[in-house]
Amino acid sequence: MSDTLSSAWALAWIRDVQAVLADNRSELNDLDRAIGDGDHGENMDRGFKAVVVKLADGADDVQSVLKVVASTLMSTVGGAAGPLYGTAFLRAAKAADGDLDADGVVGVIAGALDGIVARGKATTGEKTMVDAWTPALEAAKAAAEGGASPAAVLRVAAEAAAKGAEDTIPLQASKGRASYLGERSIGHKDPGATSTALILGAAADAAEAA
Ligand code: ADP
Ligand code: MG
Secondary structure (H helix, E strand, C coil): CCCCECHHHHHHHHHHHHHHHHHCHHHHHHHHHHHCCCCHHHHHHHHHHHHHHHCCCCCCCHHHHHHHHHHHHHHHCCCCHHHHHHHHHHHHHHHCCCCECHHHHHHHHHHHHHHHHHHHCCCCCCCCCHHHHHHHHHHHHHHHHCCCCHHHHHHHHHHHHHHHHHCCCCCCCCCCHHHHHHHHHCCCCCHHHHHHHHHHHHHHHHHHHC
16 A cells, blocks of 8 residues: 555546446436436446546546546536536646645545535535535544545545435435425435445545555
């Protein structure tokens, strides 16, 4: 395991994301069918397949990888998730200066959350991907302050995001398509929070293998 995460990690992360989103495409569609229009798995699968094609020739640094992810998601993923994840990766790219140490990982997660909030104006408790990114950032900060490695910071962030996604089940949606359902959105896991947990889980897997 390395002390810092390089472009090789970022490329491995994004390839892992593509694989995990392809594996979970139906599950994400089913979650979105319950409280939306059933396309979240399809949207994310299409987007990351396009990203992997764009990154086939590699990239010089973490920032360039994240920029390609941002622009490709913006242009290939429709709906709410495309612009939200696109802005997340754009802000994450801006935060990524060289290889990432533990604080660098925190900066990237903070950038992603800032981008999502700037774009979607959601706060916690509204049953969106913000409910996964927010606990992920808190856990990452605490781990980095405690001296954890970049891989360990990503692992606790991924675990917090997965818990945050589970914790969206009892919430009533007040942003996005699911908000049209009012109380009927209660009792279902938010698809965007679920894809966020998968994306961060892949980041941790790739870091542990780096
Ligand atoms: P659409 O709703 O346009 O079909 P997707 O199905 O791809 O788009 O994405 C739905 C996800 O987007 C939701 O599960 C939620 O996590 C996220 N989302 C929707 N609106 C917002 C928002 N304003 N802020 C943050 N996340 C949001
Ligand atoms: Mg949808």
